[in-house]
Amino acid sequence: MEEFVLDLTNGNAAEVKVMLASVIAALAIYQLVLAAIGYGKVRIPFLANPTALRAHRAIGDTILVLAFVTAGMCLSVYGFEDDGGVHAVAGAIVLGVLVVKTGIVRSDSLRIGRLLPPLGIAVFVLFMITWATSAGDFLIEGP
Protein backbone atom coordinates (compact mmCIF):
# COMPACT_ATOMS: atom_id res chain seq x y z
CA MET A 1 0.00 0.00 0.00
CA GLU A 2 2.82 2.40 0.94
CA GLU A 3 4.48 1.76 -2.41
CA PHE A 4 1.17 2.44 -4.21
CA VAL A 5 0.67 5.77 -2.39
CA LEU A 6 4.26 6.86 -3.07
CA ASP A 7 3.87 5.96 -6.76
CA LEU A 8 0.50 7.74 -6.98
CA THR A 9 1.86 10.93 -5.37
CA ASN A 10 5.16 10.79 -7.27
CA GLY A 11 6.97 10.39 -3.95
CA ASN A 12 5.38 13.50 -2.41
CA ALA A 13 2.93 11.77 -0.05
CA ALA A 14 3.45 14.25 2.82
CA GLU A 15 2.95 17.30 0.60
CA VAL A 16 -0.17 15.83 -1.07
CA LYS A 17 -1.55 14.89 2.36
CA VAL A 18 -1.00 18.44 3.66
CA MET A 19 -2.69 19.95 0.59
CA LEU A 20 -5.68 17.59 0.84
CA ALA A 21 -6.02 18.22 4.59
CA SER A 22 -5.96 21.97 3.91
CA VAL A 23 -8.64 21.60 1.20
CA ILE A 24 -10.77 19.63 3.70
CA ALA A 25 -10.24 22.33 6.37
CA ALA A 26 -11.30 25.07 3.93
CA LEU A 27 -14.37 23.08 2.87
CA ALA A 28 -15.21 22.43 6.54
CA ILE A 29 -15.29 26.20 7.20
CA TYR A 30 -17.55 26.65 4.16
CA GLN A 31 -19.75 23.80 5.44
CA LEU A 32 -20.16 25.59 8.77
CA VAL A 33 -21.35 28.73 6.94
CA LEU A 34 -23.75 26.70 4.75
CA ALA A 35 -25.17 24.91 7.81
CA ALA A 36 -25.70 28.23 9.60
CA ILE A 37 -27.62 29.52 6.56
CA GLY A 38 -29.49 26.21 6.15
CA TYR A 39 -30.70 26.23 9.76
CA GLY A 40 -31.67 29.92 9.52
CA LYS A 41 -29.04 31.16 11.98
CA VAL A 42 -27.60 33.43 9.30
CA ARG A 43 -29.68 35.01 6.55
CA ILE A 44 -28.25 35.88 3.15
CA PRO A 45 -30.70 37.32 0.57
CA PHE A 46 -29.28 35.43 -2.43
CA LEU A 47 -29.09 31.97 -0.79
CA ALA A 48 -32.25 30.13 0.33
CA ASN A 49 -32.16 27.66 3.26
CA PRO A 50 -32.97 24.48 1.23
CA THR A 51 -30.35 25.38 -1.40
CA ALA A 52 -27.73 25.88 1.32
CA LEU A 53 -28.63 22.51 2.89
CA ARG A 54 -28.46 20.72 -0.48
CA ALA A 55 -25.02 22.25 -1.13
CA HIS A 56 -23.99 21.30 2.44
CA ARG A 57 -24.99 17.69 1.78
CA ALA A 58 -23.20 17.50 -1.59
CA ILE A 59 -19.98 19.04 -0.25
CA GLY A 60 -20.23 16.77 2.82
CA ASP A 61 -20.09 13.70 0.56
CA THR A 62 -17.02 15.13 -1.19
CA ILE A 63 -15.36 15.79 2.19
CA LEU A 64 -16.14 12.21 3.30
CA VAL A 65 -14.30 10.78 0.28
CA LEU A 66 -11.39 13.22 0.67
CA ALA A 67 -11.10 12.43 4.39
CA PHE A 68 -10.91 8.68 3.78
CA VAL A 69 -8.37 9.13 0.95
CA THR A 70 -6.21 11.38 3.18
CA ALA A 71 -6.51 8.99 6.14
CA GLY A 72 -5.58 6.04 3.90
CA MET A 73 -2.50 7.91 2.65
CA CYS A 74 -1.53 8.90 6.19
CA LEU A 75 -1.89 5.39 7.64
CA SER A 76 -0.16 3.62 4.76
CA VAL A 77 2.89 5.91 4.76
CA TYR A 78 3.23 6.86 8.45
CA GLY A 79 1.16 4.26 10.35
CA PHE A 80 0.36 5.00 14.00
CA GLU A 81 3.47 6.89 15.16
CA ASP A 82 4.12 7.39 18.87
CA ASP A 83 4.50 11.16 18.54
CA GLY A 84 1.30 11.58 16.52
CA GLY A 85 -1.09 10.74 19.38
CA VAL A 86 -3.49 13.67 19.21
CA HIS A 87 -3.50 13.62 15.41
CA ALA A 88 -4.20 9.88 15.24
CA VAL A 89 -6.95 9.96 17.87
CA ALA A 90 -8.67 13.08 16.46
CA GLY A 91 -8.38 11.67 12.93
CA ALA A 92 -9.89 8.32 13.89
CA ILE A 93 -12.76 9.92 15.85
CA VAL A 94 -13.57 12.43 13.09
CA LEU A 95 -13.92 9.62 10.54
CA GLY A 96 -16.26 7.73 12.85
CA VAL A 97 -18.41 10.79 13.62
CA LEU A 98 -18.48 11.70 9.93
CA VAL A 99 -19.77 8.23 9.00
CA VAL A 100 -22.44 8.40 11.75
CA LYS A 101 -23.51 11.89 10.63
CA THR A 102 -23.74 10.85 6.97
CA GLY A 103 -25.72 7.77 8.03
CA ILE A 104 -28.24 9.93 9.91
CA VAL A 105 -28.56 12.34 6.95
CA ARG A 106 -29.15 9.49 4.50
CA SER A 107 -31.42 7.37 6.69
CA ASP A 108 -35.18 7.75 6.43
CA SER A 109 -35.88 5.42 9.37
CA LEU A 110 -33.58 7.05 11.95
CA ARG A 111 -35.47 9.98 13.47
CA ILE A 112 -32.50 11.59 15.21
CA GLY A 113 -31.92 14.53 12.89
CA ARG A 114 -31.73 16.88 15.90
CA LEU A 115 -28.32 15.35 16.58
CA LEU A 116 -26.99 16.73 13.29
CA PRO A 117 -26.00 20.25 14.48
CA PRO A 118 -23.91 19.05 17.48
CA LEU A 119 -22.41 16.26 15.37
CA GLY A 120 -21.56 18.81 12.66
CA ILE A 121 -19.83 21.08 15.18
CA ALA A 122 -17.94 18.07 16.58
CA VAL A 123 -16.81 17.11 13.06
CA PHE A 124 -15.65 20.68 12.41
CA VAL A 125 -13.65 20.93 15.66
CA LEU A 126 -12.09 17.47 15.16
CA PHE A 127 -11.15 18.32 11.56
CA MET A 128 -9.43 21.50 12.74
CA ILE A 129 -7.53 19.60 15.47
CA THR A 130 -6.50 16.93 12.96
CA TRP A 131 -5.39 19.59 10.47
CA ALA A 132 -3.50 21.68 13.03
CA THR A 133 -1.60 18.68 14.42
CA SER A 134 -0.30 17.59 11.00
CA ALA A 135 -0.71 20.08 8.16
CA GLY A 136 -0.42 23.05 10.53
CA ASP A 137 2.83 21.72 11.98
CA PHE A 138 4.11 20.91 8.48
CA LEU A 139 3.31 24.37 7.11
CA ILE A 140 4.82 26.20 10.10
CA GLU A 141 7.86 24.02 10.85
CA GLY A 142 8.44 22.43 7.43
CA PRO A 143 8.71 18.68 6.64
Next chain:
Amino acid sequence: MSDDGRMNDTRTHWPQIIGSILVAVAIVAITIAIVTAQFGTTPSAEIEAQENRLELQEDLADERRDAAEERREKAAE
Protein backbone atom coordinates in the same frame (compact mmCIF):
# COMPACT_ATOMS: atom_id res chain seq x y z
CA MET B 1 -37.18 20.54 6.96
CA SER B 2 -38.55 17.49 8.85
CA ASP B 3 -39.68 17.43 12.52
CA ASP B 4 -36.32 16.09 13.65
CA GLY B 5 -34.34 18.75 11.77
CA ARG B 6 -33.41 16.77 8.66
CA MET B 7 -34.00 18.13 5.17
CA ASN B 8 -37.02 16.63 3.41
CA ASP B 9 -36.06 15.63 -0.12
CA THR B 10 -37.74 12.66 -1.78
CA ARG B 11 -35.66 12.80 -4.98
CA THR B 12 -33.04 10.12 -5.64
CA HIS B 13 -29.64 11.10 -4.23
CA TRP B 14 -27.50 8.91 -6.48
CA PRO B 15 -26.67 11.59 -9.11
CA GLN B 16 -25.62 13.93 -6.29
CA ILE B 17 -23.57 11.24 -4.54
CA ILE B 18 -21.82 10.23 -7.78
CA GLY B 19 -21.19 13.90 -8.57
CA SER B 20 -19.69 14.48 -5.11
CA ILE B 21 -17.40 11.45 -5.48
CA LEU B 22 -16.25 12.65 -8.93
CA VAL B 23 -15.49 16.10 -7.49
CA ALA B 24 -13.45 14.45 -4.71
CA VAL B 25 -11.49 12.39 -7.27
CA ALA B 26 -10.89 15.56 -9.32
CA ILE B 27 -9.63 17.42 -6.22
CA VAL B 28 -7.19 14.55 -5.46
CA ALA B 29 -5.96 14.48 -9.08
CA ILE B 30 -5.52 18.29 -9.23
CA THR B 31 -3.72 18.27 -5.85
CA ILE B 32 -1.28 15.60 -7.03
CA ALA B 33 -0.71 17.51 -10.30
CA ILE B 34 -0.04 20.80 -8.47
CA VAL B 35 2.27 19.19 -5.88
CA THR B 36 4.20 17.30 -8.56
CA ALA B 37 4.55 20.50 -10.63
CA GLN B 38 5.85 22.32 -7.54
CA PHE B 39 8.16 19.67 -6.05
CA GLY B 40 8.81 17.34 -8.99
CA THR B 41 8.98 13.58 -8.69
CA THR B 42 10.82 12.26 -5.64
CA PRO B 43 11.99 8.69 -6.32
CA SER B 44 11.33 6.11 -3.59
CA ALA B 45 15.07 5.52 -3.24
CA GLU B 46 15.61 9.20 -2.44
CA ILE B 47 12.83 9.15 0.18
CA GLU B 48 14.39 6.07 1.77
CA ALA B 49 17.79 7.77 1.77
CA GLN B 50 16.26 10.87 3.42
CA GLU B 51 14.60 8.70 6.07
CA ASN B 52 17.87 6.84 6.69
CA ARG B 53 19.74 10.14 7.06
CA LEU B 54 17.13 11.37 9.56
CA GLU B 55 17.34 8.13 11.55
CA LEU B 56 21.13 8.34 11.56
CA GLN B 57 20.97 11.94 12.80
CA GLU B 58 18.57 10.92 15.58
CA ASP B 59 20.82 8.00 16.59
CA LEU B 60 23.88 10.27 16.70
CA ALA B 61 21.99 12.82 18.81
CA ASP B 62 20.93 10.03 21.21
CA GLU B 63 24.50 8.77 21.47
CA ARG B 64 25.82 12.26 22.15
CA ARG B 65 23.13 12.77 24.84
CA ASP B 66 24.01 9.43 26.48
CA ALA B 67 27.74 10.22 26.40
CA ALA B 68 27.16 13.65 27.95
CA GLU B 69 25.01 12.10 30.68
CA GLU B 70 27.71 9.50 31.39
CA ARG B 71 30.35 12.21 31.64
CA ARG B 72 28.15 14.19 34.03
CA GLU B 73 27.60 11.10 36.21
CA LYS B 74 31.36 10.35 36.29
CA ALA B 75 32.15 13.96 37.18
CA ALA B 76 29.61 13.82 40.00
CA GLU B 77 31.26 10.70 41.41
